[in-house]
Amino acid sequence: MATSPSSSAQQARQVLGSRLDEIRKHAGLSGPALAALCGWHKSKVSRIANAVTPPSEADIRAWAAHCGAEDQIPDLIASLRTVEGMWVEWRRQTHGGLRAIQAAFVSLYEKTRHMRTYSCWLLPGPVQIRPYAESIMRTVQLRDGLIDDVEAATDARLERQRYLYEGNHTYAFLIEESVLRCTVVDNDTMAAQLGHLLTIGGLPNVSLGIIPMSTNRTHWPCESFGIFDDQLVNVELVSTEVTIRQPREIALYDQRFKILSSQAKRGPDARKLITKALDALA
Incomplete structure (x- = not known):
């Protein structure tokens, strides 16, 4: 993913990760609990939230669905596409x-x-x-x-x-x-x-x-x-x-x-x- 001196796609990814983490916390789920619901390795939630691992569209859909935030899926996916293609x-x-x-x-x-x-x-x-x-x-x-x-x-x-x-x-x-x-x-x-x-x-x-x-x-x-x-x-x-x-x-x-x-x-x-x-x- 391209970066530049003026702006960084990694920073944009961090914003998305933080937003997903807020959704998880609002749902009252721990990271390992959400990972278990999604069928992921227990560390995947933390890696996405901290912008270590970029999420896929399927990851975002599963994350939001298990947190009761289905209404936010379109906007979250739009954010993901922005991160992937903005810079x-x-x-x-x-x-x-x-x-x-x-x-x-x-x-x-x-x-x-x-x-x-x-x-x-x-x-x-x-x-x-x-x-x-x-x-x-x-x-x-x-x-x-x-x-x-x-x-x-x-x-x-x-x-x-x-x-x-x-x-x-x-x-x-x-x-x-x-x-x-x-x-x-x-x-x-x-x-x-x-x-x-x-x-x-x-x-x-x-x-x-x-x-x-x-x-x-x-x-x-x-x-x-x-x-x-x-x-x-x-x-x-x-x-x-x-x-x-x-x-x-x-x-x-x-x-x-x-x-x-x-x-x-x-x-x-x-x-x-x-x-x-x-x-x-x-």
Whole structure:
């Protein structure tokens, strides 16, 4: 199971083990007693609770059933799947280049009806113009010493954008004003990108919110993330990409999006902030 300097799958496994142990204690069962009911070796309950041995779905079903917690089985299994698949090392993921990563998201964008994206570093992928996207991926390719498939990767990223204009898809983009001021590309490209953002903000299926730098923050910025319907959250960190499918954690990101969204400017006020960033480039 992959680990990273910023976050650890082992820690996530420990959280799941602790939760299972709380269920056992609430049922009034000792570890050996639960193991006997499940037909396991007497030490297995302790190994799972202390994150020494990862449980299987069958283990979780048996554990919860014998503790009278059948109603928690779906959420526990979702937690297990999150532990198993949430941490993907960036290096391992990009081993074959950047195109495969970008292409892998096309089908997800196609089946997602409502996407919400919060961005604190870069403009979100669905609104990026080709020069902006290509420049960002070129930086990653050179920084990490990857094979040069930047042009193909850019094509794959732009392929997702067609769902802005076709099908029954809606988008909510929430962007920190500092992202508009962060010239990670040359000024001409950034100016064209901000102009494109103004156009995207006028689409009928798009909600665009800009959080001003001057806002008296009730909640500080967090990592950039995307919520795909209510099924999946994708979070990109420095060294890993996190995929979250656990309902309770998806709900936390949904809550954070709503809180941050309440601090955003929209409509003419959002356009003014984008226009000010454009004027600053000049």
